Amino acid sequence: NIATVVMVTAAAIKAHATELGFDLCGIAPATSLPELAYLEEWIDQGYAGTMDYLSRTAKRRADVRNVLPSAKTVIALATIYNVDRPYSTEVADESIGKIARYAWGEDYHAIIGHRTENLLKWMREEHSSAFEAKAYVDTGPVQERVYAQHAGLGWIGKNTCVINADLGSWLYLSEIISELPLVTDVPALDQCGTCTLCLDACPTDALTEPWVLDSNRCLAYLTIENKDSIPESYRQDVGTNVFGCDICQDVCPWNANPPVQSSGTEFLPRGSFDQPQLVDLWQRSDVEWRRTLKGSALKRASVVRWRRNVAVALGNSATPEGLAALEENPPESPSCDDPLVIEHVEWAKSRAGRKT
Secondary structure, eight states, X not given: OOOOOOOOOHHHHHHHHHHHTOSEEEEEEOSXXXXXXXXXXXXXXXXXXXXXXXXXXXXHHTOGGGTOTTOOEEEEEEEEOOOSSOXXXXXXXXXXXXXXXXXXXXXXXXHHHHHHHHHHHHHHHHSSSOOOEEEESSOSSOOHHHHHHHXXXXXXXTTSSEXXXXXXXXXXXXXXXXXXXXXXXXXXOOOOTTOOHHHHHOTTOOEEETTEEOGXXXXXXXXIIOOSOOOHHHHHHHTTEEEOXXXXXXXXXXXXXXXXXXXXXXXXXXXXXXXXXXXXXXXSOHHHXXXXXXXXXXXXXXXXXHHHHHHHHHHHHOOHHHHHHTTSOOTTOGGXXXXXXXXXXXXXXXXXXXXX
16 A cells, blocks of 8 residues: 655645744745855954854855755744834933843743744644754754745845834744745845935944944944953943844834734743843842843843943943942942953943933
């Protein structure tokens, strides 16, 4: 007897992705897409800063078939993380520390990773024979945005984020690389037009031209990935951003009225990071910091880097309460004695009496 082969289809995958809570699902071909070649050029220009892992994995990132040689398709997935809170550009109170929207709630790596693995598990159950596949959520050597664009999820905007015409750009991306020969989708077309609001709004001109981001100047890089001093020439531009920056997404017209997370509360901000007071952030002990960062994407920055960032923000806010707080280290906080922190605290104190 010849066994009947049951194939899981692209349509069935998309339907089940919706059931699992994904907001978008599309299929891209695992081929030599033209946009993939730009990564090495971008690294060669020095735009990756100290993110050496990008250089080390550049060859693998050039094509998903370097990760999974049998790959034929990439199932691209997107999940809304926008929640009902004001944009950072709408928060005028300089005593509040600004945190990038993507990191407000529970660690998306765990939540979206579990959801993506569940989709892959279902695919294996539906397909009558074994097949090779790998799932990633911002953790593997995959150029997610390129595959998302070619899967029709959205276009890569001038701010380098994936933008969907209906959902905006507040999207977590994940993907399943598979050897299944699924029907692919039509790539999304660029709809940024002549708009340059994101470039114009960037305080450090990190978007050197449309679609080109110099990480060395980006506030997200400077406050998260950067493990050294924040260059003095950029400290004033940090403003009160203590973890990342959303300005180029805040001002995007496609985010003027985007939908919010449709179910669950995983991405709502934790209470301790819901428009937090800078003074409160500084006065937390190292023990409190480690406790509040646990299970959060915010742990990407160490306690020392958090102290560095908060000190700069307090210097920029230049409130009497904030500058007074820097005069006394919180108890059980050896991070305050780190030379990196001391350097930025001294800079912040020098801002006394100055408003920018």
